[in-house]
Amino acid sequence: QKLPPGSLGLPIIGQSLSLLWAMRVNTAEKWLEKRVRKYGPISKLSLFGNTAVFIYGQAANKLVFTCDGRTLANKQPTSITAILGERNLLELHGEDHKRVRDALVSFLKPECLKEYVGKMDGEVRRHLEMHWEGKQKVTVLPLMKTLTFNIICTLLFGIEFGARRDKLVNCFQRMIQGMWSIPINFPFTRYNQSLRASAQVRKILKELICQKRIELEQKGTSSHRDLITCLLSIRGKDDEAAISEDEIVHNVMLVMVAGHDTSSVLITFMVRLLANDPTILAGVVQEQEDVAKSKSLGELLTWEDLTKMKYTWKVAMETLRLVPPVFGGFRKALKDVEYGGYIIPQGWQIFWVTSMTHMDANIFQEPTKFDPARFENQPTIPPYCFVPFGGGARICPGNEFARIETLVTIHYLVTRFTWKLCCNDDTFSRDPMPVPNQGLPIQIMPKKLMSH
Numbered sequence: 001q002k003l004p005p006g007s008l009g010l011p012i013i014g015q016s017l018s019l020l021w022a023m024r025v026n027t028a029e030k031w032l033e034k035r036v037r038k039y040g041p042i043s044k045l046s047l048f049g050n051t052a053v054f055i056y057g058q059a060a061n062k063l064v065f066t067c068d069g070r071t072l073a074n075k076q077p078t079s080i081t082a083i084l085g086e087r088n089l090l091e092l093h094g095e096d097h098k099r100v101r102d103a104l105v106s107f108l109k110p111e112c113l114k115e116y117v118g119k120m121d122g123e124v125r126r127h128l129e130m131h132w133e134g135k136q137k138v139t140v141l142p143l144m145k146t147l148t149f150n151i152i153c154t155l156l157f158g159i160e161f162g163a164r165r166d167k168l169v170n171c172f173q174r175m176i177q178g179m180w181s182i183p184i185n186f187p188f189t190r191y192n193q194s195l196r197a198s199a200q201v202r203k204i205l206k207e208l209i210c211q212k213r214i215e216l217e218q219k220g221t222s223s224h225r226d227l228i229t230c231l232l233s234i235r236g237k238d239d240e241a242a243i244s245e246d247e248i249v250h251n252v253m254l255v256m257v258a259g260h261d262t263s264s265v266l267i268t269f270m271v272r273l274l275a276n277d278p279t280i281l282a283g284v285v286q287e288q289e290d291v292a293k294s295k296s297l298g299e300l301l302t303w304e305d306l307t308k309m310k311y312t313w314k315v316a317m318e319t320l321r322l323v324p325p326v327f328g329g330f331r332k333a334l335k336d337v338e339y340g341g342y343i344i345p346q347g348w349q350i351f352w353v354t355s356m357t358h359m360d361a362n363i364f365q366e367p368t369k370f371d372p373a374r375f376e377n378q379p380t381i382p383p384y385c386f387v388p389f390g391g392g393a394r395i396c397p398g399n400e401f402a403r404i405e406t407l408v409t410i411h412y413l414v415t416r417f418t419w420k421l422c423c424n425d426d427t428f429s430r431d432p433m434p435v436p437n438q439g440l441p442i443q444i445m446p447k448k449l450m451s452h
């Protein structure tokens with residue numbers, strides 16, 4: 001049995017700098033394609049301090065998403081684990097993963113989320129009043145990051161506007177800078193700065209947990225008030241807390257990263273793609289204005305309204321296909337794994353990517369074309385090929401949350417504004433999340449309000 005072809009490069013650094021650079025200059029997909037041309041569909045490399053094997057395609061995705069937990073475990077690069085904490089869901093497997101994931105899902109499942117549509121509506125309107133109304137020009141990506149962070153703070157963590165939230169945003173922004181970085185902990189490396197910011201975020205969260213524990217015990221707050229209260233109130237055997245304090249802190253940090261950096265990218269790129277395609281935009285506007293017409297002035301959107309936004313969600317899915325916010329991820333082989341005629345040795349990482357199947361012309365015809373109609377008949381898309389949310393037991397538990405915030409935001413954007421792009425450049429860089437040129441500045445014009 002032979003090892004996959006490829007070189008491991010320099011110790012620790014390996015191919016990390018070259019991949020990070022390609023991501024920065026929008027050539028990450030080409031970087032991967034070049035590897036495939038040179039070594040074939042499976043190759044070894046070294047990323048972020050770990051030996052890894054890069055695999056891609058439908059069969060590779062199937063292996064990553066369906067392999068049992070005794071063969072493949074989730075294992076992120078050292079930088080992610082150190083910054084988020086070793087008890088975050090991405091690091092857990094087996095019973096531990098199930099216990100913590102079930103706890104998160106008990107809060108993120110559709111039955112619960114239905115209750116939050118109105119609250120999200122309130123957040124989106126407040127955001128537009130503060131940052132969009134009365135303006136002629138806005139920069140979309142940073143504003144969408146602010147919006148999705150505020151939604152997470154209010155709905156998931158119950159942190160009100162004010163000094164604590166501002167401090168958290170500031171530390172959080174510094175923390176995420178080094179998520180994908182070489183784990184060299186010297187002062188002034190990106191990794192070191194992220195670690196320091198991570199310590200500050202943990203401190204703020206511990207204080208918050210302490211406060212919520214008191215509120216729960218003394219005031220009997222409803223356990224479904226926010227995610228932290230919900231996690232604190234889950235009891236296991238002998239009425240012990242089922243989720244430890246570290247698990248709460250580390251998973252709240254994970255949800256902060258997973259939940260805000262991703263949906264903000266999706267909404268931003270929808271704004272860009274819609275600006276470039278008047279026909280698709282007209283379809284979205286029509287659908288959203290029909291919903292708006294059925295509401296009275298100031299009435300909040302409901303779950304029922306979201307079920308009428310089917311075309312808008314197809315546009316969102318097509319956006320996720322073209323610009324998947326998550327570039328890819330890592331697993332770890334717990335034993336030797338045979339794949340594609342090679343052996344992936346025990347202890348090595350497996351590096352999978354979303355974009356390779358999304359841009360495969362054999363799966364999606366004319367893959368570079370923005371065409372939401374491909375999702376008209378979704379069952380015809382082969383399994384494990386459209387994977388913006390991953391798949392299998394670890395499929396993103398926040399996908400419904402993301403769907404709601406995206407639909408509510410797009411609803412208000414298209415019914416209240418028209419917009420033009422200030423720079424007609426359809427590239428983006430990855431940091432590691434996609435970033436459009438200059439954060440996507442647009443010129444906005446208010447629409448005459450029809451109803452709400």
Ligand code: HEM
Binds near residue numbers: 258263266328391395
């Ligand atoms: C457009 C928005 C989003 C995208 C594209 C996205 C994408 C993904 C992907 C690809 C994974 C799987 C990674 C893997 O298998 O290695 C994942 C996992 C995860 N996502 Fe999301 N996500 C989004 C929004 C959210 C939101 C809003 C939340 C929380 C509110 C969230 C929480 C999580 C968590 C906790 C995991 C880890 C699940 C586990 O390991 O069991 N995500 N996400």
